[in-house]
Amino acid sequence: MSEHILFLTGKLAEKQxxxxxxxxxxxxxxxxxxxxxxxxxxxxxxxxxRRLTDTFGAHRIVIPGRCRGDLESLSADLGIPVERGPEELKDLPTYFGKAAHHYDLNRYNVKIFAEITDAPNISVEDAVKRAYYYKKNGADIIDIGCLPSTPFPHMEELIRTLKQEGFTVSLDSLDNQDLLRGGKAGADFLLSLHESSVWIADEVASTPILIPEKHEDLASLDRAIDALQAKNRPFIVDPILDPLHFGFTRSVVRYHEVRKNHPDIEIMMGIGNLTELTHADTAGMNALLLGICSELDVNHILATEVSRHACRAIKEADLARRIMLAAKEQNTLPKHIDPGLMALHEIAPFPYQLDEIRELAAQIKDPSYRIQISPEGLHxxxxxxxxxARDPFELYPKLGVETDGGHAFYLGVELARAEIAWQLGKRFTQDQPLFWGCATDAYGQTVDLHTFKPAGTTLQKK
Structure with missing residues (x-):
């Protein structure tokens, strides 16, 4: 007879x-x-x-690892052993000696339009270089952004060149002539048409992205949708995401309303109005926005990297869309799937407590320095x-390296890393660089836009 185990859990974790x-x-x-x-x-x-009235014939009970209280007395009261499982559900297979659970991040269902916002002012060569950079970071479609009242004589050449290089291309403008030119030159998508300009879709083969005639005017958007559906034309709808304090919450509600009224249409969300216009780290914003997209089945986003603080926005969106799909398909929260969006902090920054570090130190028999951190500081x-200490400069006089420049330099670098990790709550491992997730090009081995060469170097200990 096989063992029967009772697993106790909460509402959020039950499906997972x-x-x-x-x-x-x-x-x-x-x-x-x-x-x-x-x-x-x-x-x-x-x-x-208090709450468990039936043990369901179990031989033992496994409870969440963070559950507090006296399990010995609980076991005695229930008449069967009660034990803490792992702190994280993802570690449950390992707890029972099975292979760890892994999520498939090779798939996604949101396409990324990456906009070259200043295309009229740069050469075809530079635009193509940027397109390759965006593609390497996860872009599916290269969006050519037009500028108001700015001549764009090389538009057709740029579109043709990008198409020859194998890119899927969209053109972004509110000027009808720009849209016609882009469509006739072979653009796959046109941003943006509305009720008064939807006729352009009859002139070109490009797939139109529809927006309201006037801001927040969903009735005009509905009429444009009806017009294209009557012609059996493919299209994408963008209800427009607004910046914070300029209608952001209302615009999210608008997306919800459009999805409710049109359950089967393709929808786009332009996320740059939040990532570009909010001075905060963009990784968390992209996680939240792609989570909204996942819930509402928004399957296209328009992303930009204009502001320097948003210089990883496309890569972050790429990872976020994969994480959200994995979480949705597994009926789980978007936790413990991939750490790439956690640039500043980590789930478990201090693997050892101070007493454990002291115990390790007591066993050291050689002169080589070890560095570790705990909640109390640097050791x-x-x-x-x-x-x-909490300040590495307090440690220098105690290390005896005043006459050894190379050793002093090495310890200075490692202690600086340790201090940063301790301050932020990051994992520190001696002789390894700090992990910054999508905040650096090292995550996924992308390239630097300006040099177009692999970025980053590693300091080697002599």
Whole structure:
């Protein structure tokens, strides 16, 4: 007779727990019981004692790793062993000796339009170089941005060149003549048509992206949709995402309304109005925006990298769309799927506590320095001593490296890394660079836009 295990969980994690257990194909039978708490980590031993009225014939009970309380007395009260599982659900297979659960990030269902915003003012050669950069960072379509009252004599040449290089191309303008020129030159998409300019779709083969005639005028958008559906023409709809304090929340509601009224149409969201016009790190913004896209089945985004603080926006959006699809398909929260969008902080920055570091230091028998961090600060030690500080300059007089420039330089670099990691709550591992996720080109080995060569160097310890 196989062992039967009762898994206790909360509302948010219940579906994910079922999915992981099913994929594990365990050699035991099990029951998953949702105990009436939203977040599993808030469960306590006393709560289990009060709420659990049936142990479902289990031989043992596994509870979330962060569950607090006295499990020994709980086991005695219930008459069966109660044990803490891993802190994170993704680690449950490993807890039972199975292969760890991995998410497939090779797939996505949101296409990225990456805009070259100043195309009229740069050469065809430079525009093509930028297109390759965007493509390497995840762009599916290269969007050529026109500028108001700015001549664009090389538009046709640029479109033809990009097409010859194998790119899918869109043209972005509110000028009818620009749109006609772009469509006739072979652009695959045209941004943006509205009720009064929808006739352009009859003149060219390009797929139109529709916007309201006037801002927030969804009735005009509906009429443009009806016109193209009557002609059986493909199209994409963009209800327009507004910046914060200029209608952002209303615009999200607008997207929801369009999706509710048109459950089967293609929708685009231009995310630059948030990433470009908010001075905050863009990785979190892209995660949230692509999460909204995932919930509303928005399957196209328009992304830009104009402001320097938004210089990784396309790469971040690429990873965010993959994470959100994986989370949606697995019925789980977008947690512990990939760390690339966590540039500043980490889930578990301090793998060792101070007493554990002291215990390790007591076993060191050689003069080489080890550096580790804990919530208390920076720690450097060898056989001759253990030193702690929050400011690396306080440690220098204690290290005895005044006459050894190379060693002093090396320790300075490592202690600076350790200080940054401690301040931000990042993982520090001696002799390894700090992990910055999508915030650097090193994540995914992309290229520097200006030099078009692999970016980044590694300091080697002598």
């Amino acid at each position: 727990l079922h999915t992981i257990l099913e994929k594990m194909r365990p050699d035991f039978t099990y029951t998953v019981h949702q105990i009436g708490v939203k977040v599993a980590a808030l469960m306590t031993a006393d709560m289990i004692r 450097i030690f060898n056989r001759d001593g253990f030193h702690s």
